[in-house]
Structure formats: C-alpha cells, structure tokens
Amino acid sequence: MTDTSATNSFEGDAQFSDYVALLKPRVMSLVVFTAFVGLLAAPSPIHPFLGFCAILFIAIGGGASGALNMWWDADIDAVMRRTKKRPIPAGKVMASEALALGLALSGFSVIFLGLATNWIAAGLLAFTIFFYVVIYTMWLKRATPQNIVIGGAAGAFPPMIGWAAATGTFSIESILMFSLTFMWTPPHFWALALFMRSDYDDANVPMLTVTHGRRSTRKHILVYTILLAALAIGTGFTSIGGYIYLATAIVLNALFLKGAWDIVRRNEEMCEADDFKAERRFFKLSLIYLFAHFTAILIEAGLDKFGVFA
Amino acid sequence: MSLVKPSAVHKRRAGLNTSVGLALAAFIALVFGLTVVKVGNMDFTMPPGPEQEVQNGD
Structure with a gap:
C-alpha cells in the first residue's frame, strides 16, 4: 500500500495541471482516439453532441482509473525513474486527494455515460475502471509477470465502449x-x-x-x-x-x-x-x-x- | 478595489480557482447541451397539464 508520510511536505500548492497529470493525459489520448474510432466505425449513427459526450466521459473514466492507479502505486512510482516526477511522489498532491478525485470522477463518468448514451456502455466503462484498478493495479501488477498481458485488457476496452455507446451492443x-x-x-x-x-x-x-x-x-x-x-x-x-x-x-x-x-x-x-x-x-x-x-x-x-x- | 490586500496564498491559488471555475462552467454547459439534445432527439412528450386533464375529463 501507499506510504503517504513522505508526501506530506509540500514545496507549494498544487496547481490545476498537477490534478490533470493525475489523469495520465498521454494514456488518455490513446483512450480517446481508440474510443473515437470504435464510436465512428459502429454502424448505428449517433448525434454528434452525444458522441462528443461519450468520448469525453470515456476519457474521464480512463483518467479516473489513472488517478486511482497513482494513489495505489505511489510507493513504487517514487522509486522508478520514469514515474518519480508524478504529482504524488513529487509531493505536489496528497495520495488521499488522488483517491478522492479518482473515485469521484469514476462515479461521474459512468453515470453520465449511461445518461448520455446507454447503460451497456456505462457498465463496460465501470468494468474497465474496476479491471484496471482492482484486477491490474492492486492484484496482478505486483503478483505475476503476466501482469501486462492480462492488465492490457483494461486499455483495450475503449473501442468496445465507443462501439457500445453508438449501438448499445457488443x-x-x-x-x-x-x-x-x-x-x-x-x-x-x-x-x-x-x-x-x-x-x-x-x-x-x-x-x-x-x-x-x-x-x-x-x-x-x-x-x-x-x-x-x-x-x-x-x-x-x-x-x-x-x-x-x-x-x-x-x-x-x-x-x-x-x-x-x-x-x-x-x-x-x-x-x-x-x-x-x-x-x-x-x-x-x-x-x-x-x-x-x-x-x-x-x-x-x-x-x-x-x-x-x- | 479590494478591501483586503491579496496575500501570497491568494495569488498562488488564483490559477487553480480559475481553472476549477471554468471546469464547473463547462460542466453546466455540458448538462444543458445534453438536456437540449435528449429532449429534442427522443420521442419526448410533455405530460398533460391540469387544463388539458380537465378538458379530457369533460
């Protein structure tokens, strides 16, 4: 679990960009793009504004799972060269804030995707967040060398969610x-x-x-x-x-x-x-x-x- | 002119507060847009008002 004691000394207040960084914007860009393709490749037309909302909520859901991942993995992020500048190990954002943001955005994105499109897509988004945070981050990542293989499923769901948002089916x-x-x-x-x-x-x-x-x-x-x-x-x-x-x-x-x-x-x-x-x-x-x-x-x-x- | 001289904390947090404000405004616009599209797009009919109910009852 996360050791938060090292994250309580702040050099300055967190900026908005630090909270955005919790959402892993680079990963989010892949999520947005593949979900967009899934949405447009689907045979059923969707209202452009609803399509925009669907992509936005899928992106927010992906970002929320990124924040929860950073909350849980703050201890190993602080060790790895590639991740030690992330907001929590850098001391800009507290781990509890990342948890709160991740949970709030998860609920928000799933509910609004359901309201904007359909509950199949929303359920799939909820499952994706659960899979990435609980199955991959909390369980497999530190337990098996096949972590990437099985955990990769979480990153693969967005085109399916985009497709489901347009058609309501798989x-x-x-x-x-x-x-x-x-x-x-x-x-x-x-x-x-x-x-x-x-x-x-x-x-x-x-x-x-x-x-x-x-x-x-x-x-x-x-x-x-x-x-x-x-x-x-x-x-x-x-x-x-x-x-x-x-x-x-x-x-x-x-x-x-x-x-x-x-x-x-x-x-x-x-x-x-x-x-x-x-x-x-x-x-x-x-x-x-x-x-x-x-x-x-x-x-x-x-x-x-x-x-x-x- | 402000009655209280802004402190360093206010200045530091101005950017964050402005961004949160803009995010909330965007959320309001989003909900409004969703409402307009959903109401306009679907087979949505207003429930009968009291006057209509009285007329239908006659």
Missing part, C-alpha cells in the same frame, strides 16, 4: 478492435521494460524481464508479435477492414515482425553498445503501429458511410 467487430489493442500491449511494454531495465528491478515489480530474464522477454516479444500480426492482418478480411486497412496492416506488421526479429537476435552486449537502439525503435514503432491501424479502420468506416468501394 459485436465481433468491437471484439476485434479490443483484441488488436490487447495483443499489442505486451510487446509494447516489454520493449519498454528492456530499455528501462533498472526501474522495474528497483521497484520489485515482477516484470518478465525480472522474473524470467531478458532473453526470455525477447522471445516473448517475438511470439506475441507473430500472434498480433496474424490477428491484425486477419481483421482486414472482416467488415471493419478493407483495402486501405489491409495495405496498412501488411506494411506495419512486416516492419513490426522485423523489429521483433531484430530484438530476439540481440544480446545484452550489443544493446549496451548502442544504448538499446533496436528496442527503442521497436517501442516507437509500436506507437505508430496502433495509431495507424485504428486510423485505417476509421478511414474504412468513413469510406463505407460515403459509399466508396461499396
């Missing part, structure tokens, strides 16, 4: 969008763990790099990338795919597989020599990868609605 298309993000998460985070290596060791978080070693992590990245490529290219033959999506998927998955193959062939001496160049490149590519796939789905949805290729 469907194979929304599950495919979920699966794409779900399968993408492990190689993305394991690449990060390879070059931010001391962080997870110092914090005693059982990342695969710590429990099974770096060699095993490289092999895992390759295996997950192969499975992801099969899924991503296969999605091109479903109703959310099309020529543009398929072309995007083939190019990016070829590059991603090449990146994973480069990683598996390398040893630690090679990485030290070039400061993890291949791992960093793979991580950057993974960001472009997900963005490009969802953009392609969005374009295909737009073309369908305007009757192009129909």
